[in-house]
Amino acid sequence: MATTWQEQLRTAGLRVTRPRLSVLQVLAERPHADVDTIVSAARALHPTLSPQAVYGVLQALVSSGLARRIEPAGAPALFELRVGDNHHHLVCRSCGAVADVDCTVGAAPCLTPSDTAGFVVDEAEVVFWGLCRECRVRTPGVTAQVLQHDNRGGVNA
Amino acid sequence: MATTWQEQLRTAGLRVTRPRLSVLQVLAERPHADVDTIVSAARALHPTLSPQAVYGVLQALVSSGLARRIEPAGAPALFELRVGDNHHHLVCRSCGAVADVDCTVGAAPCLTPSDTAGFVVDEAEVVFWGLCRECRVRTPGVTAQVLQHDNRGGVNA
DNA sequence: CCGTTTCCTTGAATCAGTCAAATCACGGCG
């Protein structure tokens, strides 16, 4: 990372504070962390940090483009520092683990819908649902069960 | 609709009750309704209907495959009766309006990620974010503002 | 080093959704 967190914050017009640096550090170590995780981990760096402070910091980071908020259905929000590089996410239905997926295709046909119903689209968000390797190994029979509760059928496309 | 709601419920192994028929009716008239909307509208058909009953009904419908639950980030869950036909959604950042998008492409390259990080993927969910026609007309300057708060950049693909 | 502005803390409130116990009614059986 050529630029430091300090520089990034200043460039974004934000003051450099201990809570913000702590949160940034945590997010750098753990991409896709939820608020709870961030609070716990950041307290190692700043023991008096309050959850509300973390919410405030995250909102500031997201608003200024330093962080991105993702909200998998049925789970608390997650935050990541990878921004502006067009990537999507794999989410495990069983444990909630999240992995990044680079979008290899420049102009994906499915992502520029023919009929936009009068909408002006500025972003296409893709979430891949499945089971991570650990969960598949741990509970081999889970697939059918899990699928039953969510949308059935194969991969939508 | 060749089959009646009664038949669909019985086929799914569910009892035919007034709350369920009311909710189905409402969903048929208003695709993409949230729980609040469903409760209000369904009370016209069944005045003593409780919110918890609606939650129960919706859970039963989703579990049995008669309805689908969608959860746009930052909004309460929405429900629809279109199931099993691989379609996605357009969501208005301003008013939350939702429209269906048929997925015209059979095998979309972006939807079978090359590197699945060990995940077994069973569904690809796509959400197109933008502004609906009404919101664009109503508040022509909103686009920039709105985008500032969410992920910036052009259409991810 | 001081003042202004922004940020963090503390405490309370909101909202969506869930849990649990008791009542009610669908629909099979006699």
Added chain:
DNA sequence: CGCCGTGATTTGACTGATTCAAGGAAACGG
């Protein structure tokens, strides 16, 4: 046609994630 058992609904309380508001503290320009 009416009874019974299972499953559904009602009522009420509760959790968990997130937000709001007021006062105090800290950043940073001068």
